[in-house]
Amino acid sequence: MDGELGHARTVGRQIWVRGQEDDRREPDRLKRHRQLDPDSADLVWVLVLAARPARVLEIGTGSGVSTIHLADAARRVGARVTTVDRVAHPDVVANLARAGVGDVVDRVVQDAGAFLRGAAREGVDLLFLDAERSEYVGYLPDLLDVLAPGATLVVDNLLRPAPDELTAFVEAVRQHPAMSGVPVDIGHGLYLAVKGVPASGPAQTGP
């Protein structure tokens, strides 16, 4: 029995526990799994169910913990997940298969900047960003252009391990006239933002 999490998220937890053990032994940061923590994974899962995106894009597949949560929720709302990583992690195919989500995931092995440059404008309804934080500013403005009106942006590691690393990126997102965002202190910290839908009808007045 997988309990209340269901099969995919239970497997995601098991892969995360193993990844934590591996990461504690690995001195090289870039060789660690650095998987999405369980609380953030649960929030991302709920966000997909709530936002009901048709097209989910993940930047930073790693060994697939976040992909499993995105894909399990995506299946429930009839969506697909495209996940991009410049490296094909040796375990990712097996991990997605073990979680039973491989059929709703399209994996792309490519640099994220190049992928975003070639991606359809307004072609993404929910984007989860969990790659190399120092590169995020360089993904702009393509990253914001690929978001459809009403799309959700979720960025991991807003607060931990290094709160200053995302300051310039978040400020650039905040400056975008269509973006509205909020920091969330969960796990390593998430930045959640929505690309606004142009207002229609009478102008809003008052609080």
Ligand SMILES: C[S@@+](CC[C@H](N)C(=O)[O-])C[C@H]1O[C@@H](n2cnc3c(N)ncnc32)[C@H](O)[C@@H]1O
């Ligand atoms: C923190 S790990 C992702 C963890 C994953 N989201 C999870 O929960 O298991 C970051 C990943 O981003 C990838 N990455 C870093 N820079 C990238 C880039 N420029 N383009 C594509 N992938 C990149 C790395 O190869 C690594 O697998």
